[in-house]
Amino acid sequence: MRQPDLPLTIRGYQPRDQDRIRELTLEGFDGVSIDQNADALLALDSEPLWETRKWAGVQAELEASPSDHFVAELNGEVIGYITTHPQPAAGIGLIPNMAVDARYRRRGVASRLIEHALDYLRASGMRVAKIETLVQNAQGQTLYPSFGFREVARQIHYVRRLDDA
Ligand SMILES: CC(C)(COP(=O)(O)OP(=O)(O)OC[C@H]1O[C@@H](n2cnc3c(N)ncnc32)[C@H](O)[C@@H]1OP(=O)(O)O)[C@@H](O)C(=O)NCCC(=O)NCCS
Secondary structure, rough: OOOOOOOOOEOOOOHHHHHHHHHHHHHHOOOOOOOHHHHHHHOOOOOOHHHHHHHHHHHHHHOOOOEEEEEEOOOEEEEEEEEEEEOOOOOEEOOOOEEOOOHHHHOOHHHHHHHHHHHHHHHHOOOOEOOOOOOOOOOHHHHHHOOOOOOOOOOOOOOOOOOOH
């Protein structure tokens, strides 16, 4: 956890943020995406490629429950975002996606977003917060434990082509 040194504003997501969130998503998840790993492994080189699938997933989240997501703004520009998904029946609040503009990393932006998301999930009545990261994502594996998250399991994702190319 790092104290931010930037004059950030954390505010609720608005539909007008979508284009910027798409940019942050495609920049941020390049190199740390299950879909990208699958495309490379299976030599998939036609649409829908990982960028299309990743954005479709984030966009669906944004549109399904606009009030559950937050952005970090610096001088009017969105430089990071975080999505949440409270699951009242389970009492578990998911944090499915987050990215910070590469120009502003290691300045405490994600820390502010995570704090905000945890407060939001707590206020929504959740008793547990859950977040996932890839073994190949060094950032996540340092960041989340610093917020008190504890590792509970490792999962293996398998893929195969169905056209046997
Ligand atoms: C992960 C990510 C959101 C972190 O954003 P950030 O604003 O740079 O994070 P913070 O500045 O709040 O970092 C807080 C702490 O996290 C850890 N951390 C962040 N980036 C790290 C890195 N590249 N390597 C190791 N630890 C890192 C450090 O402990 C850091 O504290 P420190 O800078 O005092 O050492 C950002 O790197 C990102 O957008 N990555 C690409 C997308 C992604 O991985 N999203 C999460 C998917 S699970």
